[in-house]
Structure formats: C-alpha cells, structure tokens
Amino acid sequence: MERRKILLGSGAALTTALAGCTGSGSNDDDSDDDNDDTESITDNDSENETENSGNETENSGNETENGDESDSEDSDGTDETASTDIPGFDSSKLSLESDKVSVSSVEQADSTVDVAATSGITDYQKLYAELETLAEAHESAIVDTEAFADAIDSIDWVVDHDAKRVVSFSVKTDWLVDYQNGDLSAEALLENVKSTAE
Template sequence: MERRKILLGSGATLATVLAGCSSDETGDESNQNDGSDGSLNGDGNGNGSDDSSESDNTADIPGFDRDKLKLDSEKVTVEDVNKAAKEIDVVATTTTTDPETLFAELESLGPDMKRAITDPEAFAAAVDSVAWVLEKDGAMVMSFTVDVAWATEYINGEMDQAEFMEHVRETADKSH
C-alpha cells in the first residue's frame, strides 16, 4: 500500500512541477485549479486533498459498506479498504503468523463479507475481486483473493461457507 501512496504522491508532485514550468515559460496565467492534477477538488478553491485519487478510492464502492467489513476474529483486524479499478484492496493486521490459525480465524469471512456487501448486483458490476493482505508488525504474513462471483454465490445461497473458504484457501500466498 505504501508503494501506491508514494507513486501517487510523486505523480502529483511531478504534475505540479510541470504545471509550474509551462506557466512560467508561456506567461499564461490560466486557471490551474481545475482539479486535473489531483490536488484540488475542481471548484478552484483548493478545498480538495493532495491525493484526490486516493480519497476517491476510499469514498464510495457501489453496493458495499466498508464500515460493516469487520472480521469476527480476535487475531485479525481490518485496517484499510481501498478500491483501485475493479479491485478492492483490504489490509488487515494479525497477531499470529501461523497459516492454520489464520484460516481458523478467517472462517467467518463469508458472513463478514455478506454483511458488508449491501447490494450484490451493484457490487458485482463495480468490483471483480477483493485482494486481502494480512500483516504482522508491517510484514506480510499472508495474502489471498476473494472473487466477487464466489461472494455473490455465497450471499445467494448457491455456495456454502466451507466451499467459499476452500476457494479462498486456493488463492492464499503464505509468506511465512
């Protein structure tokens, strides 16, 4: 996630530098506060954040309530949820590095995602997958992906919890 923040920040800085150069060279004092460089919200008042693309990614995900994405786990806690293109990135912290303990803690993942997906059709139209990264002390312990088709099948009762978790296990990358 840090790499994305660094890249976005350096892109905004480069855009600002380039905008300043073109303005100085041409003497054109046209309105540079149109929001196109990501530093403003487009109203020309400078009320936007320095990283509007990230704030857009954390704002609305159709059919999904990020506040309801809480795991029923004492060892895994959701820290950050972002949308990039048609993927949601979830970063969670954990107090364990044991893969079997983690999967036991993730047994509630189906019901937990079902609670957060408020409109399965809108969600499926906007998102293809949910990429999870579990970290302990800043180091990745495990990552896995939930295909939105699986989540939708689970929500609609077309897939049981055991089958859902088997699909998730198949995508797991354990760095431990």
C-alpha cells in the same frame, strides 16, 4: 441748553455702548452654541467611526471564520471520501469476528478492492481458523449486490504481522454472489479462498 445736549449725547452714547455689549454677549452665546455643536458633531463622528471600525472588525472576523470553514471543508477531504466510495459496498462493515485479525484499510483499485489487515498470529492453521467468518463479513459489507458485482471482480487481502506479510489471498465476487444466493456454503467459499493464498 448746552447741558441738555450734553445729557442727550451721553444718553445716546450709553445706549450705543449697551447695545454693543449686548450684541457681543449674544455673539459669545452663539459661539458657545457653535462650539457645542462642533463638539457634538465631533463626538458623533468619533462614535460612528468607532462603530464602523467595530463592524469592520466583526466582518473581517466573519470572513476569517468563513475562510476557515471553507478551508476546513477542503482539508476534511469530503471529495476524497466520495472518490473512495466502492459501489454497493460499505467498507466500515467489513470486520471479522476475530480478536487476532483486524482490517486496517479498504481501497478500490479499478475492479479490485484491496484490503490490508493485521494479524496477531503467524501460524497458517490458526490464521485460517480466524477466517471462518470471512463469508459472513463480506456479506455484511455488500449492501447492493448488483452494483458491487458490476464494478468489482475480486477482493484481495494482504495480512501482515509486525509489518511483514503473513499471507495474501483473493475473494472472488462470483463466490460471494453464489454464497448470497445459497449456491455456495461458507466452508466451500473459505476453501476457494485458501486455494488463492500465497
């Protein structure tokens, strides 16, 4: 009888011990799973942070590019180009058929167009010979006669050689209009221009 009680008691103790081991084993598995979950969450967070920081870098790069573009547009002087437009006149077309005299700059000042030119010669007679295409050059540059005549009274030229003035003269808008209408010849226009020379 005592022996049976001892055996039963031992069996119960063994079962309890085994149950405790199993529980602790399952807890170990759970903790491993928890660790795995923690690691995967940490990994995901790290990846997300890396991606986000990459996106922020890209965005800041885009902002920099956009900033550069807007700055370059301002520095390009788009507004300045618009403000120097001469009504009815295309300054890029104002060019003499001469290899001795070339136009350096064309700017509007109120009702006058100021033309700066450089010359490879200083002799007046030779210089005037280079100006034979003056009428045609102005006619090519005037793209809207009415708009030009309404805004501009004259085109004033200053011709320099080695930074020293050679001659200055004026081309009146009225002469150019008469030339375009066939009321003034190219030769007569040039003679009028010569009369203004200084």
